[in-house]
Amino acid sequence: MNILSVEHLTKVYGSGDTAVTALDDVSFSVEVGEFVAIIGSSGSGKSTLLHLMGGVERPTSGTVRLQGQDVFARTDEELAVFRRREVGLVYQFYNLIPVLDVVENITLPVLMDGREVNESRLKMLLEALGLTGRERALPNQLSGGQQQRVAIGRALMNAPAVVLADEPTGNLDSKNSTEIMRLLRASNRRLKQTLIVITHDEDIALMADRVIVIEDGRLVRDERRREPERTPRTVAPASVAGTGSFSPRGGAAYRPAHAAEGVR
Numbered sequence: 001m002n003i004l005s006v007e008h009l010t011k012v013y014g015s016g017d018t019a020v021t022a023l024d025d026v027s028f029s030v031e032v033g034e035f036v037a038i039i040g041s042s043g044s045g046k047s048t049l050l051h052l053m054g055g056v057e058r059p060t061s062g063t064v065r066l067q068g069q070d071v072f073a074r075t076d077e078e079l080a081v082f083r084r085r086e087v088g089l090v091y092q093f094y095n096l097i098p099v100l101d102v103v104e105n106i107t108l109p110v111l112m113d114g115r116e117v118n119e120s121r122l123k124m125l126l127e128a129l130g131l132t133g134r135e136r137a138l139p140n141q142l143s144g145g146q147q148q149r150v151a152i153g154r155a156l157m158n159a160p161a162v163v164l165a166d167e168p169t170g171n172l173d174s175k176n177s178t179e180i181m182r183l184l185r186a187s188n189r190r191l192k193q194t195l196i197v198i199t200h201d202e203d204i205a206l207m208a209d210r211v212i213v214i215e216d217g218r219l220v221r222d223e224r225r226r227e228p229e230r231t232p233r234t235v236a237p238a239s240v241a242g243t244g245s246f247s248p249r250g251g252a253a254y255r256p257a258h259a260a261e262g263v264r
């Protein structure tokens with residue numbers, strides 16, 4: 001089932017002589033539960049594409065549909081709510097709030113939405129991400145790898161329609177990079193979390209079901225390496241990178257009311 005479709009997406013920054021076409025007529029669609037890697041050289045338009053898919057910026061032309069709904073038909077206010085509920089963003093530099101602790105950072109999108117925190121999902125995420133015992137730590141008391149795990153927890157807390165990660169391991173050493181990618185892939189496999197990761201790392205791209213290559217703002221290659229797994233959610237979760245594991249049941253009880261109206 002299709003969850004995301006990008007149709008003739010174009011983004012031009014500036015105008016006249018200084019206009020830059022960052023994205024040029026890009027179209028593709030993503031299946032539920034798919035893990036897609038986006039690669040391409042620096043300045044090719046990858047981050048622009050990610051921001052458009054996440055409703056962070058509006059396109060110059062073209063459309064993005066998530067769960068069948070036109071993302072940019074929304075007002076700016078509706079778009080802010082949409083980003084909080086349906087999109088999980090992970091950046092290279094974590095973007096945590098320095099004065100908030102681990103739990104506060106992870107639950108921020110839920111609290112900003114005025115909803116109650118699902119304690120069992122929170123506990124499941126803390127365990128799966130190896131953050132149990134660090135609940136009250138502030139970001140500057142954590143290693144880079146730990147901070148990125150908090151950012152992943154924040155992205156997953158709302159069970160978003162899609163997680164979008166922009167070079168999530170770009171600031172980490174190889175051991176932490178491997179750990180972060182294992183965790184992201186585990187969320188994709190165990191929680192059936194649709195996942196799109198921008199990377200310049202070939203090993204990471206090889207972990208994905210599919211690799212999309214962007215050059216000069218255009219989609220130049222789209223290779224599906226394997227079908228997204230369609231195993232039932234009841235498959236016993238295996239241990240992840242020596243930490244806990246993502247438990248589908250930890251999130252199953254928690255679906256925001258609006259999600260039931262969608263086409264998921």
Ligand SMILES: Nc1ncnc2c1ncn2[C@@H]1O[C@H](COP(=O)(O)OP(=O)(O)O)[C@@H](O)[C@H]1O
Binds near residue numbers: 014022042045
């Ligand atoms: N806010 C912006 N204003 C003007 N130009 C931008 C802006 N964001 C990106 N660009 C330009 O768009 C192009 C694509 O950038 P980007 O999407 O960040 O590429 P990538 O993530 O692949 O490195 C680049 O030429 C970049 O300079």
Ligand SMILES: [Mg+2]
Binds near residue numbers: 046047048166
């Ligand atoms: Mg970029």
